[in-house]
Amino acid sequence: xxxxxxxxxxxxxxxxxxxxxxxxxxxxxxxxxxxxxxxxxxxxxxxxxxxxxxxxxxxxxxxxxxxxxxxxxxxxxxxxxxxxxxxxxxxxxxxxxxxxxxxxxxxxxxxxxxxxxxxxxxxxxxxxxxxxxxxxxxxxxxxxxxxxxxxxxxxxxxxxxxxxxxxxxxxxxxxxxxxxxxxxxxxxxxxxxxxxxxxxxxxxxxxxxxxxxxxxxxxxxxxxxxxxxxxxxxx
Numbered sequence: 001x002x003x004x005x006x007x008x009x010x011x012x013x014x015x016x017x018x019x020x021x022x023x024x025x026x027x028x029x030x031x032x033x034x035x036x037x038x039x040x041x042x043x044x045x046x047x048x049x050x051x052x053x054x055x056x057x058x059x060x061x062x063x064x065x066x067x068x069x070x071x072x073x074x075x076x077x078x079x080x081x082x083x084x085x086x087x088x089x090x091x092x093x094x095x096x097x098x099x100x101x102x103x104x105x106x107x108x109x110x111x112x113x114x115x116x117x118x119x120x121x122x123x124x125x126x127x128x129x130x131x132x133x134x135x136x137x138x139x140x141x142x143x144x145x146x147x148x149x150x151x152x153x154x155x156x157x158x159x160x161x162x163x164x165x166x167x168x169x170x171x172x173x174x175x176x177x178x179x180x181x182x183x184x185x186x187x188x189x190x191x192x193x194x195x196x197x198x199x200x201x202x203x204x205x206x207x208x209x210x211x212x213x214x215x216x217x218x219x220x221x222x223x224x225x226x227x228x229x230x231x232x233x234x235x
Contacts, residue, residue, distance in 0.1 A: 002197075002201070003023070003024055004021065004060045004061065004194065004197060005020075005021060005022050005023070005054065005058050005059050005060050006019075006020070006021045006059060006060065006061055006062075006063055006190050006193055006194070007019075007020050007021075007045070007048075007049075007056065007059045007062050007063065007084075008020075008062075008063035008064065008065075008095070008186040008187070008189040008190045008193065009041055009044075009045065009063075009064050009065070009077050009080060009081060009186055010064065010065030010077055010097065010100070010184045010185065010186045010189060011037035011038075011041055011065070011073045011074070011076045011077040011080075012065045012067055012068070012069025012070060012073045012074045012077060012097045012184055013069045013070060013073060013097065013114060013162075013183045013184060014032050014033075014034045014162075014182075014183055015030060015031065015032045015033070015182075015183035015184070015185070016030075016031050016032075016033050016036070016037045016040045016041055016044065017029060017030040017031070017044075017184070017185050017186040017187070018041065018044045018045050018048055018186050019048070019185075019186040019187040019189070019190050020048045020049060020052055020054065021190050021194075022052045022053075022054045022058065025052065026187065026190065027048045027051050027052045028048070028185070028186065028187040029044045029047065029048055030185055030186075030187075031044070032183070037073055037076050037077075038076050041076065041077070041080060042080070056084055056087070056088040056090070057088050059088070059090060060090075061090060061091055061092065061093050061193065061197075061210070061211055062081050062084055062085050062090050062091075062092045062093070063081075063092070063093045063094075063095060063186070063189050063190060063193045064077045064078060064080075064081040064092065064093075064094060064095070064189075064217075065077055065094075065095060065096075065097045065100060065184050065186070065189060066078070066094030066095060066096065066097070066218075066219060066220045067096075067097055067219045067220040067221055067222070068096075068097060068098065068114070068116070068122040068139075068141065068220060068221055068222040068223070069097050069114065069122070069184075071219075071221065074097075074219040074220075074221065075219055078217050078218070078219045081217070082214050082217050085213075085214035085217075086214045086215075090214075091209065091210065091211040091212060091213060091214075092211050092212050092213075092214060092217055093193045093196060093210070093211040093212075094211075094212065094217070094220070095189040095192050095193060096124070096136070096139065096220070097114070097122075097184040098112045098114065098122060098123075098124035098126075098139055098161070098184075099112075099124065099126065099134055099136060099192060100184040100185065100186075100188040100189050100192060101114070101160040101161050101180075101181055101183070101184050101188075102124065102126040102134055102160055103134060103188040103191055103192055104160055104180040104181040104185070104188060105158040105159075105160055105180045106128075106158075107128070107156070107157040107158030108127065108128045108157055109125075109126070109127055109128075109154065109155065109156045109157050109158070110125070110126045110127075110128070110134075110156055110157070110158045110159065110160060111123070111124070111125055111126075111151045111154060111156040111158075111159050111160075112124040112125075112126070112159070112160045112161045112163075113147060113159070113161045113162075113163030113164050113166075113170070114161045114162060114163040114183075115162060115163045115166035115167075116141050116163075116222075116223065119143060119144075120141050120142060120143055120144075120223075121141070121142065121143075121144055121147050121163040121166070121167070122139075122140075122141050122163065122222060123138070123139070123140055123141070123142055123147040123150065123151075123163075124136065124137075124138060124139045124140075125137040125138045125139075125150065125151075125154045125156070133195050133199070134192070134195075137154070138150065138154075139222065140222060141222040141223045144166075144167040144169040144170060145169055147169075148169050148170065148173070151173070156177075158177065158180065159173065159177045159178075159179050159180070160179050160180045160181050161179060161181070161182065161183075162179070162182040162183060164177075164179055165179075196210070197210060
């Protein structure tokens with residue numbers, strides 16, 4: 001398999017992270033800094049590029065956490081990676097933030113929950129195949145009670161995400177399982193992007209363009225509702 005240089009960023013939830021893979025070596029930064037992502041992410045990227053002696057132009061692809069997550073946070077990552085991709089003429093790979101959290105677990109069946117506010121959770125179920133790759137079974141935004149029913153039917157052997165501690169419905173879950181991570185990490189997004197690139201290579205579809213053009217980028221919210229209430233008479 002070809003050795004790829006990748007830059008990944010994520011600002012979807014309370015944590016802000018970036019990771020650079022250059023010549024087979026990975027450099028990463030992670031900080032839990034709610035509502036400071038727009039101030040933190042660019043210096044974080046610059047610091048990692050300086051540390052590894054690389055430039056955006058050296059990257060084969062840019063990677064970002066496409067959501068779900070905070071509406072503002074997901075838009076920040078999308079906007080920044082879009083600007084970088086336009087400037088350097090790079091294609092972009094979007095990675096599910098829920099899948100990135102599942103990637104922190106080595107278990108075969110993983111349930112992920114993140115607080116979506118408004119009495120709901122972003123919920124995902126993933127299976128790890130014999131080769132170790134994750135397969136998404138389900139991603140949705142649902143009430144905790146519905147997530148619990150789905151989880152009981154899925155019977156995961158591992159869990160990830162901070163959402164398990166957000167609602168009392170999950171009290172028994174946190175007693176019997178230890179979540180591997182609270183928030184997504186760009187480091188895991190690079191791992192998932194590499195798997196996507198490797199699978200494309202194995203399927204002999206290298207003639208097909210991988211990822212998206214910068215003009216095609218869109219966040220994945222899973223929810224159409226906004227997170228604020230409009231004032232009377234306002235659109």
